[in-house]
Amino acid sequence: MELYVGDGLVFFATAANKLHLDSYYIGLVDIGGCNVKRMNSWLKQLTEAPGVSGYEQKVKDLLKSRLDGKAEVSYDRIGSIIFKKTGIGSEPKIMLASHMDEIGFMIKHITKEGFLKFTTLGGWWEQVMLGQRVTVFTAKGEFPGVIGSKPPHILSAEERKKMVEKKDMYIDIGAQDDQDARERFGVVPGDAAVPYSEFTIMGNEKMLMAKAWDNRVGCAIMAEVMERLNHIAHPNIVFGVGTVQEEVGLRGATTSASVINPDIGFAIDTCVAGDTPGVTSDQASSKLGKGVAISIFDASLIPHAKLRQFVTGLAEERKIPYQLEFTEGGGTDAGKIHLHDAGVPSLVLSIPTRYIHSHNSIIHWDDCQAATDLLVAVAETLDYAKYRELIE
Numbered sequence: 439m440e441l442y443v444g445d446g447l448v449f450f451a452t453a454a455n456k457l458h459l460d461s462y463y464i465g466l467v468d469i470g471g472c473n474v475k476r477m478n479s480w481l482k483q484l485t486e487a488p489g490v491s492g493y494e495q496k497v498k499d500l501l502k503s504r505l506d507g508k509a510e511v512s513y514d515r516i517g518s519i520i521f522k523k524t525g526i527g528s529e530p531k532i533m534l535a536s537h538m539d540e541i542g543f544m545i546k547h548i549t550k551e552g553f554l555k556f557t558t559l560g561g562w563w564e565q566v567m568l569g570q571r572v573t574v575f576t577a578k579g580e581f582p583g584v585i586g587s588k589p590p591h592i593l594s595a596e597e598r599k600k601m602v603e604k605k606d607m608y609i610d611i612g613a614q615d616d617q618d619a620r621e622r623f624g625v626v627p628g629d630a631a632v633p634y635s636e637f638t639i640m641g642n643e644k645m646l647m648a649k650a651w652d653n654r655v656g657c658a659i660m661a662e663v664m665e666r667l668n669h670i671a672h673p674n675i676v677f678g679v680g681t682v683q684e685e686v687g688l689r690g691a692t693t694s695a696s697v698i699n700p701d702i703g704f705a706i707d708t709c710v711a712g713d714t715p716g717v718t719s720d721q722a723s724s725k726l727g728k729g730v731a732i733s734i735f736d737a738s739l740i741p742h743a744k745l746r747q748f749v750t751g752l753a754e755e756r757k758i759p760y761q762l763e764f765t766e767g768g769g770t771d772a773g774k775i776h777l778h779d780a781g782v783p784s785l786v787l788s789i790p791t792r793y794i795h796s797h798n799s800i801i802h803w804d805d806c807q808a809a810t811d812l813l814v815a816v817a818e819t820l821d822y823a824k825y826r827e828l829i830e
């Protein structure tokens with residue numbers, strides 16, 4: 439099955455970006471017959487957009503332009519965006535939640551010497567932070583910076599064995615002192631610092647490396663599904679949601695579920711890939727390129743068993759590759775959605791992601807295609823009778 443790219447797709451790359459992108463594609467053939475170049479251009483914009491928790495506006499703007507005129511738009515009141523597509527029936531209401539935020543940093547203090555002390559937004563492990571580039575967004579613009587580290591030459595044997603703690607880290611933007619940081623750069627406490635990393639197509643062109651796959655890949659899939667629904671008579675109402683602040687406590691899922699009042703919930707997110715050295719299959723079971731991951735358990739949700747059976751049955755019927763996945767150390771937006779009001783049968787569809795929660799994570803194109811196809815199949819077949827069957 440090919441990955442569908444709808445008509446009239448809007449792209450937002452600057453001329454400079456486009457030139458840069460073109461150089462990527464020399465010799466690249468279409469994958470599955472779809473327009474890889476257009477899709478990758480869209481993914482580049484989504485992943486490179488800055489959008490740490492609480493600062494998701496640019497991601498929201500991208501989604502809004504992409505689905506402009508193709509779905510009814512509304513909002514919750516803390517930043518989430520809701521796209522509504524009414525089919526030939528009005529029940530059930532299906533919510534597809536993809537969080538727009540990425541993990542990052544917020545400046546909390548400027549030292550006398552002009553270094554920026556920060557707090558982390560979302561779950562970071564110290565070992566992947568030191569020496570990494572960030573972009574600091576201030577009222578005066580965007581400025582490159584780096585999370586400073588001591589060179590090994592001056593570390594004692596004892597120090598080398600220890601992990602530097604987040605509280606001892608700082609961002610260096612090249613300011614001379616605190617006054618310079620405030621005046622030339624416009625830094626104030628509360629400014630966001632965003633991981634810096636370029637979207638990169640790997641030697642195997644189905645494998646894509648970028649920052650923020652968690653969860654811009656979910657946003658991309660949600661947008662793709664909503665677009666495809668324009669060509670399909672689905673017996674329900676589908677709400678595609680870009681939620682805010684998932685990484686700091688599934689907050690936008692809570693508020694957007696209140697706006698929608700869904701009957702069925704799906705979180706579209708990423709999960710830890712278990713196919714790298716040192717990761718055992720009882721720690722993480724999903725593998726890149728083996729299909730969309732369907733969750734059997736995570737720390738925030740026991741997925742609705744009948745809904746899961748319905749979805750896996752559909753995947754088998756349509757020959758869409760899938761794998762079962764569990765996450766003991768994490769949750770998704772579905773963790774909040776399923777507890778909304780009297781409860782909402784919910785499930786998580788994930789894209790296996792290597793090096794999740796770091797500056798450079800890797801996903802596989804085929805898994806995105808499978809997730810998109812499966813969600814479209816759900817929208818095509820989940821009618822009121824089926825919904826009653828699920829909850830009774």
Ligand SMILES: [Zn+2]
Binds near residue numbers: 685795
């Ligand atoms: Zn995450």
